[in-house]
Amino acid sequence: MKKKVFVRAPFLTQSGYGEHGRFVLRSLKEYEDYFDIYALPINWGNTGWLWKDDEERRWFDAIIKKTVQYQNPQYDMSVQVTIPNEWDKLAPINVGVTAGIEVTKCAIKWIEKSLSVDRIITTSQFAADTYQNTTCFVTNNTTGEVQEDYKTPTPFTPVMYPYKHELKHEPIDLDLDYDFNFLTVAQWGPRKNVANLISWFVEEFIDQEVGLVCKLSTHKNCFQDRLLTEANIKNILNRYPDRKCKVYLLHGHLTDEQMLSLYNNDKIKAFVTATHGEGFGLPMFDAVCHDMPVIAPDWSAYTEFLYMPVKDKKGKVKNKAMYAKVDYNMVPVAKEAVWQDVLPADAQWAEPSPGSLKMKMREVSKDYGRFKSSAKKLGKYIRDKHRQDKMYKQMAEAIAGESLQKINTSDLPKVSIITSVYNGDEFIEPFLKDITRQTIFEEKCELILINANSPGNEEEVINKYIEKYPNNIIYKKLDKDPGIYGVWNMGVEMATGEFLTNANLDDRKAPWSLESHAKALYASEDIDLVYADMAITNQANETWEVNTAGTQKYNFPEFSYDNLKMINMPHASPMWRKSIHDKHGLFNDKYKSAGDWEMWLRAAGSGSKFKKIHDCLGLYFFNPKGISTNPENFDWKREEEREIYEIYAKKEAAA
Numbered sequence: 191m192k193k194k195v196f197v198r199a200p201f202l203t204q205s206g207y208g209e210h211g212r213f214v215l216r217s218l219k220e221y222e223d224y225f226d227i228y229a230l231p232i233n234w235g236n237t238g239w240l241w242k243d244d245e246e247r248r249w250f251d252a253i254i255k256k257t258v259q260y261q262n263p264q265y266d267m268s269v270q271v272t273i274p275n276e277w278d279k280l281a282p283i284n285v286g287v288t289a290g291i292e293v294t295k296c297a298i299k300w301i302e303k304s305l306s307v308d309r310i311i312t313t314s315q316f317a318a319d320t321y322q323n324t325t326c327f328v329t330n331n332t333t334g335e336v337q338e339d340y341k342t343p344t345p346f347t348p349v350m351y352p353y354k355h356e357l358k359h360e361p362i363d364l365d366l367d368y369d370f371n372f373l374t375v376a377q378w379g380p381r382k383n384v385a386n387l388i389s390w391f392v393e394e395f396i397d398q399e400v401g402l403v404c405k406l407s408t409h410k411n412c413f414q415d416r417l418l419t420e421a422n423i424k425n426i427l428n429r430y431p432d433r434k435c436k437v438y439l440l441h442g443h444l445t446d447e448q449m450l451s452l453y454n455n456d457k458i459k460a461f462v463t464a465t466h467g468e469g470f471g472l473p474m475f476d477a478v479c480h481d482m483p484v485i486a487p488d489w490s491a492y493t494e495f496l497y498m499p500v501k502d503k504k505g506k507v508k509n510k511a512m513y514a515k516v517d518y519n520m521v522p523v524a525k526e527a528v529w530q531d532v533l534p535a536d537a538q539w540a541e542p543s544p545g546s547l548k549m550k551m552r553e554v555s556k557d558y559g560r561f562k563s564s565a566k567k568l569g570k571y572i573r574d575k576h577r578q579d580k581m582y583k584q585m586a587e588a589i590a591g592e593s594l595q596k597i598n599t600s601d602l603p604k605v606s607i608i609t610s611v612y613n614g615d616e617f618i619e620p621f622l623k624d625i626t627r628q629t630i631f632e633e634k635c636e637l638i639l640i641n642a643n644s645p646g647n648e649e650e651v652i653n654k655y656i657e658k659y660p661n662n663i664i665y666k667k668l669d670k671d672p673g674i675y676g677v678w679n680m681g682v683e684m685a686t687g688e689f690l691t692n693a694n695l696d697d698r699k700a701p702w703s704l705e706s707h708a709k710a711l712y713a714s715e716d717i718d719l720v721y722a723d724m725a726i727t728n729q730a731n732e733t734w735e736v737n738t739a740g741t742q743k744y745n746f747p748e749f750s751y752d753n754l755k756m757i758n759m760p761h762a763s764p765m766w767r768k769s770i771h772d773k774h775g776l777f778n779d780k781y782k783s784a785g786d787w788e789m790w791l792r793a794a795g796s797g798s799k800f801k802k803i804h805d806c807l808g809l810y811f812f813n814p815k816g817i818s819t820n821p822e823n824f825d826w827k828r829e830e831e832r833e834i835y836e837i838y839a840k841k842e843a844a845a
Contacts, residue, residue: 199271360447375473608681
């Protein structure tokens with residue numbers, strides 16, 4: 191069954207976090223086989239909202255409507271794209287996604303809020319390391335002991351942005367007087383350091399025909415903001431009345447397509463920033479993706495995409511800077527930038543050297559061909575490394591906490607379902623109705639029904655289904671009952687499928703159960719067996735749909751050999767590779783109830799790997815007359831299990 195995922199993010203805003211929220215939703219959409227998506231937008235400070243009518247926006251609106259109309263919502267997991275201050279426990283599993291770490295440490299509040307989520311996704315290794323390495327004082331409420339270097343225990347996964355390869359140019363009205371212009375893209379404020387950048391640019395090129403295009407925005411991107419920004423720039427430029435160089439202001443929101451035209455403008459040659467630090471640096475990333483040389487301080491998250499592996503003359507691969515590195519010093523965060531519970535007052539950031547930045551701008555303008563050549567090499571490398579399919583997969587897997595693979599059912603190998611028929615009059619019709627509605631039954635399954643000399647009249651019903659599914663059902667009747675594991679061994683030998691599973695007459699499956707098991711096994715070539723959680727019922731022939739509201743479940747642990755010794759985690763309906771029997775033999779048919787457990791212990795103890803699917807895919811009927819559940823059988827069943835446990839405990843001790 192798909193996981194119900196609730197996304198809370200500012201995905202309808204013109205902010206960096208807005209783009210991050212859209213990235214999350216796009217990634218989940220790429221893996222709709224795994225996720226049932228719900229989402230609600232939130233504000234992001236004073237940034238403006240996106241207003242557009244396209245296919246993606248209509249999909250956003252449909253998801254929002256679906257979420258609003260969901261009565262008594264119960265989600266399997268939440269994804270919260272925001273600063274950690276706003277993270278909450280909204281579901282059994284919670285994922286926090288954040289980018290805003292631009293300094294040497296995060297706020298202590300963030301360490302506290304990290305305990306509200308089960309895993310954290312950042313936009314860079316820099317952000318993850320900074321978050322993980324921030325320490326604080328913690329007092330043990332029980333002992334009173336103070337730990338001075340407490341760090342968050344929550345696991346981190348860095349996932350960077352994808353390259354948007356599908357964009358098309360949307361021209362913008364930009365009248366530039368000179369043929370060589372720098373570009374900066376930023377919010378006006380202390381961290382981006384735009385005021386100093388403008389001053390340093392003018393001082394270096396005061397008598398040159400060179401331009402600086404400033405794509406800026408603040409708050410709501412409104413007319414008043416533009417007037418304020420224009421006034422700030424004029425105050426700077428008034429100090430240089432005889433300048434020849436020019437500064438241009440582009441204010442407010444531009445679409446992705448318009449930004450593409452900006453990065454590819456023939457007269458805009460290089461990207462420059464005097465930033466004090468970035469959690470990622472999306473405008474810089476976009477510039478790199480479009481082969482634009484970059485001038486920036488050599489510190490913080492963006493350096494992770496401004497370097498690339500290059501072979502030296504000796505053939506040794508090293509990470510090489512493919513941009514113009516600006517010298518810097520680490521200094522305390524400016525007082526006006528301190529933001530309680532976000533940018534701590536005792537943190538530091540980079541202070542770019544004015545002389546170094548000026549020199550690098552001069553070098554790029556004088557030796558443009560060399561820097562452009564490096565930019566093209568870096569752009570090609572980054573466009574491949576950050577391909578959308580790769581990054582969507584990374585994000586979806588980071589959210590899910592497990593490996594995912596987009597698999598078409600046509601790619602799956604055949605699945606052989608082995609079923610023992612004995613005293614099944616009560617169950618045979620509902621069983622066949624249940625198994626034949628599996629999403630891959632007709633396309634990919636064969637059902638092997640072996641009648642173990644049953645005294646019942648199951649054959650009449652079986653023949654009816656054989657007529658309906660002649661290419662999918664194999665039926666064999668025996669003269670005597672060889673026991674459940676004798677039947678399974680016959681089924682293994684008759685099977686033509688690469689994947690095998692068992693299906694008990696009295697159990698039921700989610701309609702997508704076999705497909706989910708097969709996809710999980712197909713996606714992991716090193717895994718020999720997969721299993722999932724199961725709901726439990728005391729009601730015979732109860733359907734999966736009726737029971738979905740139930741609360742009783744077998745919540746099996748993650749696989750380990752130690753766990754397997756304590757409990758048969760594969761339980762009633764695992765799926766395994768037929769090849770496992772070539773390696774480890776068939777089921778031991780001397781056992782009446784625990785032969786499958788012995789088989790799995792034998793296989794796992796000899797190197798076979800098992801994996802849990804994080805989903806509830808089966809419905810187990812606690813049949814009072816069943817072999818393993820009948821109270822009359824408990825004595826010999828317990829003895830059988832004890833024998834198996836002792837065998838493998840001794841083997842482990844000997845090893």
